[in-house]
Amino acid sequence: MTMHDEWTDKLSDYLDDELQDSERAAVEAHLRGCPACSAVLNDLQRVIARAQAAAGAVHPPQNDLWVGVAGRIDRIRQPRRVSFTVAQLAAAAVLIAAVSGGLVWQLVPSPGSPNGLRNETTAPGEVAQAFPGLPERGTREGGRSAGAGDAIGILGVSLADDQYDAAVADLEQALKQGRGKLDTATIAIVEQNLQTIDQAIAQAREALAADPANSYLSGHLVEARRRKLDLLRRATALTDMD
């Protein structure tokens, strides 16, 4: 250990105010006459400043770790006994019906829509034009004019793979055509988020293959697919704006 080492070993304690008054005074006296130790002190101050700055610079993991967490907490949750009141069950049923109806309404392709999804102003009768193979129950079977409720009843499940994949493909195509209207930062955000969602979907599928009865994973997969669709719709809408 050199004479410099004896002093430099005290510099961290000096910077952290961990020295007794007498030691502190001795270090300061040495620093006044020693450029080498003063330089080390400056370097250590820079290191500390960089560390403090790093505290605010956090980065998410490259992989979506949520699926692994969700699978484990689902196994923890299963032994719990959960009970609901009749009123809660009725409220849940109404909510599920409303959400399902909303998803079907959004996912029914509209012939006039570039992204393949229904506009909110699309008339229910256009469902038959979009799906010519389906019976128009409202008009042909019951003699009534078709309404929104009929459309939901005819089309059934909305997140079937073929229908979902077609909607995603249409949106991706529309986004590809319109990406020139977006700035590079927005494109980067969209692509990064799509990549994350795709990873989540892939991991959820993989986890479900190993644990097909896991209801939480099923819900997670549906939610991830819905997020992808929503992100694509929002991004595509940006390309339509002037």
Next chain:
Amino acid sequence: MTLSGDTAIRGGMNDDVALAAAGDAFAFERVYRTHVARIHSLTRRMLGNHEADEVTQDIFVRTWQKLGQFRGDSAFSTWLHRLAVNVVIERRRSFAIQRERMADDPSALDLVTVAPARADLIVDFEHAIEQLPPGAREIFVLHDVEGYKHREIAVLLDITSGTSKRQLHRARMLMRKHLSGL
């Protein structure tokens, strides 16, 4: 034309913690997504890339299990951070190499000598932290990045304050060497 961020998610933080504590897994996912970047950064800095993913998952599973104990006496982020540090330290202890890593080893000063070659200074700094010997790295991250005091670190790591100070100085000198390219 830009896409808005996830401010809506952040705005529901308190509600989500309460819902998650009551067993709502969807609310807990929102809690996870709000905090995962900070927790993963902590584990990556303290343990390295290869263990960060697994330990981050362990932390959030533990969080789910212990959420009922969170009383709101401190900010949730503070509570979560403390829990995360404890899980990281448990992981280190499970390897039963704590004492060896805490031993003073002057030759370790030669381990980190490569000057930063990349322009991105933040990445360089993170890279330099990763190259620190594990014992010095833990204390450097806890003290200089996360703001813990030596006496807190001594309790967390079951070492003396003097050891914590020596390891911190050792880490800083290694970081200095790296950053100045000596």
